Amino acid sequence: MMTMTIRHAALAACLLAALTSMSARAQDDALYRQFGEKEGLVRIVDDMYASVTVDPRTAPYFENAPIGRIKTKLVEQFCVLLDGPCVYTGRPMRRSHEGQNIDRAAFNALVEDLQAAMDKNGVPFHAQNKLLAKLAPMYRDVQDRE
Numbered sequence: 001m002m003t004m005t006i007r008h009a010a011l012a013a014c015l016l017a018a019l020t021s022m023s024a025r026a027q028d029d030a031l032y033r034q035f036g037e038k039e040g041l042v043r044i045v046d047d048m049y050a051s052v053t054v055d056p057r058t059a060p061y062f063e064n065a066p067i068g069r070i071k072t073k074l075v076e077q078f079c080v081l082l083d084g085p086c087v088y089t090g091r092p093m094r095r096s097h098e099g100q101n102i103d104r105a106a107f108n109a110l111v112e113d114l115q116a117a118m119d120k121n122g123v124p125f126h127a128q129n130k131l132l133a134k135l136a137p138m139y140r141d142v143q144d145r146e
């Protein structure tokens with residue numbers, strides 16, 4: 001009788017641990033799913049770059065830039081920031097942006113173009129804000145001047 005009780009308790013503990021880890025996992029990538037996973041991020045980054053490369057506030061920065069590479073690395077980076085199953089294989093932010101004379105106005109313009117791309121692709125407002133909150137402190141690394 002005693003053994004059965006212990007066995008039951010152990011089984012219940014295992015089940016609880018499994019359920020907790022399942023729900024933690026579901027919780028973890030919820031944000032990534034709200035962006036439409038990998039395909040959603042590819043669409044958002046495509047739309048964002050269709051804008052930043054013609055937006056007069058940002059276009060000059062991208063004249064000779066490797067757009068295809070930046071888009072691939074940005075999808076990876078967003079995926080990581082959203083707790084998706086990705087690895088960022090690009091260069092550190094400071095290294096990729098130093099010497100480009102990026103200022104607050106250019107940074108804000110790029111963020112606005114990203115917001116428009118997220119709107120267009122139906123990302124819920126609170127999920128958009130979560131990504132923007134993670135990007136905001138990166139200004140420190142991409143700026144050359146205030």
Ligand code: HEM
Pocket residue numbers: 058061062064065066069070073074077089090091092096097100102106107108110135136138139142
């Ligand atoms: C939080 C904001 C930003 C993020 C997360 C970001 C992210 C990235 C990433 C992932 C790359 C590719 C790195 C690699 O090649 O390995 C990149 C490159 C680049 N970014 Fe940004 N970026 C940001 C802001 C900006 C802004 C505001 C501008 C200009 C308006 C800009 C212009 C560029 C350019 C021109 C390159 C290509 C550099 C080169 O390889 O020649 N970025 N960025």
